[in-house]
Amino acid sequence: AQTVTQSQPEMSVQEAETVTLSCTYDTSESDYYLFWYKQPPSRQMILVIRQEAYKQQNATENRFSVNFQKAAKSFSLKISDSQLGDAAMYFCAYRRYNNNDMRFGAGTRLTVKP
């Protein structure tokens, strides 16, 4: 089974600063999807950003961007201009192209300091 590793159990950032959350994954597939999910204290998992492996261009959604390094099997999330509302658990996830199930990392708890 594919594995997803998030090596940072906890991260902290000052409000308005930039933070990068790390994710690596293990796969022998060439086509797949990668996702970052946010889980605030309300527990509702929300998609932050997605990346298709066949696209070389890194995905961007407003203050959120990824650094996708396919050869290194790395998929980090950069949050710019951090806001208090960004405080949450962040999960990296992998989904094979022609498969239905999604695999998650252990999560990184992000704290935003005012």
Place this chain on the structure above:
Amino acid sequence: DVKVTQSSRYLVKRTGEKVFLECVQDMDHENMFWYRQDPGLGLRLIYFSYDVKMKEKGDIPEGYSVSREKKERFSLILESASTNQTSMYLCASSSTRLLNTEAFFGQGTRLTVV
């Protein structure tokens, strides 16, 4: 908007009880999933279903079973609840037709087995 609804937000059950966790989605998604979320372990896949009456084991199916009699509903069953099944349970759904879309999650059920 996609809505995935879990029947209970909190549950307290006794050891040995048969427990049913219900999940309903309203977007006609083919795939439905049950995950278990524990601190430091992230989300682990228990079972998923890609069609009515179809199911596949995930990474940790022991002690659980599932039922999908209708497309919109996916039930997780703990045949004889044990204290090590105390956890957060998350239901999710996704589309097979739109492979690049993410999974959508319910709010989670925090189950305590005493």
